[in-house]
Amino acid sequence: MIPPISRTVSVDFETFWSTDFTLSKLSTSEYVRDARFFVHCAAISVGGKKPKVVWGHDKVGIALKKIDWTTHALLAQNTAFDGFIMAHCYGIVPCFYFDTKSMAAGLLNGVLKSNSLKNLAPLYGVGRKDDTSLQSTKGCLTIPKEWRESFATYNAADCQQCWDIHLQQRVVFPPRELEVIDLVVRMFCDSKLYVNEELAREGLASEMMERHSEILKSGAEESELVSNDKFAKLLSKYIDPPTKISPATGAITWAFSQTDEEFTALQDSEDVRVALLVRGRLAAKSSQAETRAYRLIEAGKNSQPLPVGYTYSAALTHRFGGTNKLNLQNLPRVDKKKPKPSDALRRSIIAPPKHSVIVADSAQIEARTLAWLAEQEDVLMLFAANQDVYSHDASAVFGKSVESITSDERFIGKIIRLGLGYGMGHKKYQTTLALGTMGPPVQLELAECKRHVDTYRKRNNMIVKCWKEADNVLRHMMERHSGTAFRGIISYTPSTITLPNGMPMHYPQLAMDENGDITYNTHRGRRKIYGGKLIENLVQALARIIVVEQMLDISEMLKLAVLKPKEFARVSMMTHDEVVVIGPTRIAKPLLGMMLHYMKRGPDWAAGLPLSAEGNFDSCYSK
DSSP states (O other): OOOOGGGEEEEEEEEOOOSSSSTTTSOHHHHHHSTTOOEEEEEEEETTOOOEEEESHHHHHHHHHTSOTTTOEEEESSHHHHHHHHHHHHOOOOSEEEEHHHHHHHHHTTSSSOOOHHHHHHHTTSOOOOOHHHHHTTTOSSOOHHHHHHHHHHHHHHHHHHHHHHHHHHHHSOHHHHHHHHHHHHHHHTOOOEEOHHHHHHHHHHHHHHHHHHHHHHTSOHHHHHOHHHHHHHHTTTSOOOEEEOTTTOSEEEOOSTTOHHHHGGGGOSSHHHHHHHHHHHHHTOOGGGSHHHHHHHHTGGGOOOOOOEETTOSTTOOOEEBTTBOGGGOOOOOTTSOOTTHHHHHTEEOOTTEEEEEEEETTHHHHHHHHHHTOHHHHHHHHTTOOHHHHHHHHHHTOOGGGOOHHHHHHHHHHHHHSTTOOOHHHHHHHHHHTTTSSOOOOOHHHHHHHHHHHHHHTHHHHHHHHHHHHHHHHHHTTOOEEETTTTEEEOSSEEEOTTSOEEEOTTOEEOTTSOEEEEETTEEEEEOHHHHHHHHHHHHHHHHHHHHHHHHHHHHTTOOOOTTOOOEEEEEOSSEEEEEEEGGGHHHHHHHHHHHHTOOOGGGTTOOOOEEEEEESBOOO
């Protein structure tokens, strides 16, 4: 049940910070758990009343504990931060979490470079954020009395602006997605997972080995990879190295950092030499402290709960991203038949005593969704009959019966099914196989790769037709038309596609460039879009809706579990295709059965979509 506005409490904390002790250098959990951390003051507004500023770390806690959080929701601009303070410092976990930053990410969908209060306030017409008072408190263990009035005004203004923005957002935000935000924030602020440090250190060693492997595969010396000018010289043998305008000097400089999207996209270049160089550069520039394993150890050190952080709606497709300087969505999968050193990283995430990590994985969710969206009936029938679709794809290109397909040939079939559904050409297909992007590297002649692509497109004619329909949608949008597409599953206006759950995908200022390509505007510049890419975005977005809806259903189901004292059953993690629950070991098997039941059930708008799922449970995250 989503609490009404009258039982929503807006809170904004002002905390001690200094040159070395700041969120720009520490993760949220490291910052709040640090011995140096304390609260200067907090602005609190209950039900939209004028914010009241309370001074002093302990007094803030006393004021917050006077509120009945079993019936009241917490609202903040960055609720992962404010909510984590409340949970860690004061033991307060509200009945519901609202977050204006997450809601803005969902509604604006990449329009702004940052969904900070400084950017949102003028956009929503609620004033402007003034950081002058904050800057003056840098390194202050106490706020001088003569500064307190202006600092309190600043604190209260942030609280009020957050409230005013939320009122506008709440009118248009889909209620079901509010529940998603609540669950995402709850995973972070009130986590029930822990870290086995010994296993995490094994994972750290594996990641450092992988780093050295990527450097070696690049064929360059590490000194060449880390030097901008030397690396540019290497890259210029094959392509024009990407550049950008330096925000510091205004001059043109090399765009070689992990935040430069044009550069990181070259990891998937059709030219293997370019891809290997870029991967080598990224590996060479990363340090031990930047690895997932190191950050995992830091986040769960001293036997404290592991904050499971996700950025809500981090991508155009509304997929989640990492946060707290850690992305738990892309941990290497564990294959119990083929153990590998990197397994230690995933297995280092553990359940508390007498509880298990229960994982339900949606099988081939994107491949199924694509076939359903395109009405590729023969593939849908294979999925519905629980047939091995990858072996059928391999059978078509190798000219063998499905039963005689080897594991290596099946792997090729898997790449065909998962890689060619969005218009990938034969050169890119060859590079994808050679780089081992989806598994072990495979070397195939270009002519053989072309035959695979041609075979796929001939057999999957409805998927190819689907790309063309997407091209027509883009052209209609560019010509300022509105309408619906794909059997009414989506609707569109000249700049926005609306998904079945009411959330938008924005493609502002669609236009054709001098090369005849359709592009749209982003805060990072113009970006190319075409039919196959739009289908990929739609499939990812639809698959995300399906899995998230299943996650919410599972979360509701868990509330009905009959638990003993000190037991709990909670959704604690999720990835793009799986839901992870922490529950009592004694009932883990029936809980898994219920989870699989929901994971095999599709939403009302996706009639005819055959879903499947599998799962297991263990004392650790071993799926």
